[in-house]
Amino acid sequence: MSYTRREMMAIAAGRLIRDGDVVFAGTGLPLLAATVAKKIHAPRCVIFFETGAIDSALPELPLYVADSRVMYGASINAGLLEAFSILSSPKLRTIALLGAAQVDKYGNLNSTCIGDYHKPSRRLPGSGGACDGASLAWGFIVFIPHERRRFVEKLDYLTSPGWINGGNSRREAGLPRGGPIAVVTDLGILKFDEETREMYLAEYYPSVTPRQIQENTGFELDVSRAFEAQPPGERELKILREEVDPQGLIR
Amino acid sequence: MTLKEAVKKHVPDGAHIALGGFTANRNPMAAIYEIIRQRVRNLHLYVHSHGQAMDLLIGAGCVKRIELAYGALGRYAPTCPRFRLAVERGEVEWEDYSNYQMVLRFLAGALDIPFIPTRTGLGTDIAAKEGLRPETRRESKVARRKLLVAEDPFNGGKVLLLPAIKPDVTIIHAQYVGEKGTVRVKGLKFADVEMAKASRHLIVTCEEIVSEEKLRHEPELNCLPGFLVDAVVEVPFGAHPTACYGFYDVDAKHLYMYYDSALSDESFQKYLEEWVYGVSCHEEYLRKVGEERLKEITATQPYGFRLGLDRRRPK
Numbered sequence: 001m002s003y004t005r006r007e008m009m010a011i012a013a014g015r016l017i018r019d020g021d022v023v024f025a026g027t028g029l030p031l032l033a034a035t036v037a038k039k040i041h042a043p044r045c046v047i048f049f050e051t052g053a054i055d056s057a058l059p060e061l062p063l064y065v066a067d068s069r070v071m072y073g074a075s076i077n078a079g080l081l082e083a084f085s086i087l088s089s090p091k092l093r094t095i096a097l098l099g100a101a102q103v104d105k106y107g108n109l110n111s112t113c114i115g116d117y118h119k120p121s122r123r124l125p126g127s128g129g130a131c132d133g134a135s136l137a138w139g140f141i142v143f144i145p146h147e148r149r150r151f152v153e154k155l156d157y158l159t160s161p162g163w164i165n166g167g168n169s170r171r172e173a174g175l176p177r178g179g180p181i182a183v184v185t186d187l188g189i190l191k192f193d194e195e196t197r198e199m200y201l202a203e204y205y206p207s208v209t210p211r212q213i214q215e216n217t218g219f220e221l222d223v224s225r226a227f228e229a230q231p232p233g234e235r236e237l238k239i240l241r242e243e244v245d246p247q248g249l250i251r
Numbered sequence: 252m253t254l255k256e257a258v259k260k261h262v263p264d265g266a267h268i269a270l271g272g273f274t275a276n277r278n279p280m281a282a283i284y285e286i287i288r289q290r291v292r293n294l295h296l297y298v299h300s301h302g303q304a305m306d307l308l309i310g311a312g313c314v315k316r317i318e319l320a321y322g323a324l325g326r327y328a329p330t331c332p333r334f335r336l337a338v339e340r341g342e343v344e345w346e347d348y349s350n351y352q353m354v355l356r357f358l359a360g361a362l363d364i365p366f367i368p369t370r371t372g373l374g375t376d377i378a379a380k381e382g383l384r385p386e387t388r389r390e391s392k393v394a395r396r397k398l399l400v401a402e403d404p405f406n407g408g409k410v411l412l413l414p415a416i417k418p419d420v421t422i423i424h425a426q427y428v429g430e431k432g433t434v435r436v437k438g439l440k441f442a443d444v445e446m447a448k449a450s451r452h453l454i455v456t457c458e459e460i461v462s463e464e465k466l467r468h469e470p471e472l473n474c475l476p477g478f479l480v481d482a483v484v485e486v487p488f489g490a491h492p493t494a495c496y497g498f499y500d501v502d503a504k505h506l507y508m509y510y511d512s513a514l515s516d517e518s519f520q521k522y523l524e525e526w527v528y529g530v531s532c533h534e535e536y537l538r539k540v541g542e543e544r545l546k547e548i549t550a551t552q553p554y555g556f557r558l559g560l561d562r563r564r565p566k
Binding site: 028050051052053059060063064065066067068070071072077078079080081084088113117119120121123124125127128129130131132135157158159161164169170173175176247249 | 373
């Protein structure tokens with residue numbers, strides 16, 4: 001069965017979600033990943049949104065986090081404060097799924113601007129809840145197209161904290177838990193070294209080579225631990241196409 | 252009170268104003284169109300994640316400064332175009348926070364505490380970089396600094412202190428308001444309640460004014476008492492083209508059309524002429540939108556949105 005890179009991304013990211021995880025999802029690919037996971041291997045995973053919709057039923061795919069589609073059938077419709085109190089709850093394994101315009105080798109993210117903050121060449125939306133998901137969740141997963149201009153040595157603006165400068169620097173900055181778990185791109189999956197907290201290549205998709213990934217990354221990448229990812233299964237693709245996104249809004 | 256009167260009375264030039272709703276849901280659009288028609292200037296705007304309302308206000312030249320967390324509409328606008336251009340051209344001043352930070356600031360305003368601590372944003376450029384100019388920071392209604400990273404006096408370690416927000420006026424759009432002003436928001440409340448309570452004045456537009464008795468039959472579903480509300484105006488479809496849970500969905504076609512228009516100054520001016528200045532009130536605006544479109548987006552019950560609404564970008 002043939003598949004697109006975006007489908008591979010959604011399915012690969014979905015596999016990182018465990019049964020029982022409480023998932024803080026943005027719309028787009030992150031939501032596809034969470035929904036596919038819930039329908040396949042993590043039926044007890046709960047999806048919630050920064051807008052305050054908790055355990056949404058999602059009868060149709062929402063196109064923004066305040067979409068009325070996150071509201072119907074939720075366990076509660078609350079507000080932002082309630083959503084953030086769940087995000088930071090120490091008793092939950094909360095996983096934030098975040099997009100970004102730039103990422104550095106410690107998994108810090110930029111979604112605020114390209115160029116100087118005070119005179120940007122391109123203004124982007126800003127944090128929204130991304131900084132909060134990155135600061136407070138048990139862990140977070142990043143979705144980003146794999147391009148040199150996005151995988152940068154130095155971010156134009158650090159919107160959402162990853163492992164900051166590596167090592168213990170995240171804890172020293174005042175963030176006692178959390179941090180990036182993985183970066184999911186259209187070429188592969190990257191993870192972070194337990195000690196240095198530097199990004200390394202964990203998996204490359206079928207028909208992609210580690211070398212190709214290094215060429216699309218703006219900093220030196222350890223590829224020695226990488227292996228080829230499992231392609232999407234038929235059942236995963238069927239559920240994604242027929243149940244999760246039948247209108248093809250995101251794929 | 253009419254919407255014209257409410258805006259005239261409570262939204263003067265230079266007002267510090269907060270807007271309810273979130274990106275493309277429950278934006279107080281009718282009130283925003285009226286503010287633009289009255290050519291209010293130099294607003295200091297507070298929002299978390301906005302929004303169609305924010306983008307129009309900025310584009311129409313009503314805004315001098317924004318404190319915000321986010322300016323986009325998800326799939327309908329990857330970045331709000333007039334906001335983006337105003338920042339890139341330096342036509343407004345801006346200050347970035349996160350959503351949680353903005354809501355905490357509204358909460359602090361509502362509780363009348365001067366600042367509020369949190370951990371979110373430690374180690375980021377949100378904590379490191381200021382946007383507003385030093386001379387702006389000297390104004391009496393503006394906090395002297397953006398935030399402060401300090402030592403937690405109780406447990407040690409770092410905390411981030413955020414200044415409270417106390418807007419002059421907040422505008423929200425609700426589904427129901429009782430004859431005596433009790434407000435009921437259905438679906439997500441976002442941060443409407445916190446910003447409403449933080450504010451000196453509060454304008455509530457609503458889909459329906461209903462009997463107070465009916466709302467008081469289930470008071471746990473209500474979110475604001477009437478004595479906090481300064482003006483109530485019934486405006487059906489008052490959040491169009493954003494959604495209003497239980498009443499109507501987003502007008503996806505209108506939002507895509509807006510986005511394309513807002514990409515250039517010329518076509519944006521045409522949009523304003525046609526949809527804002529060219530109509531005298533919201534009723535006339537709705538006649539222009541047309542009954543057919545309004546029917547198309549009317550919510551399917553009990554879902555609260557329009558089942559099967561075609562949300563694809565027109566080719």
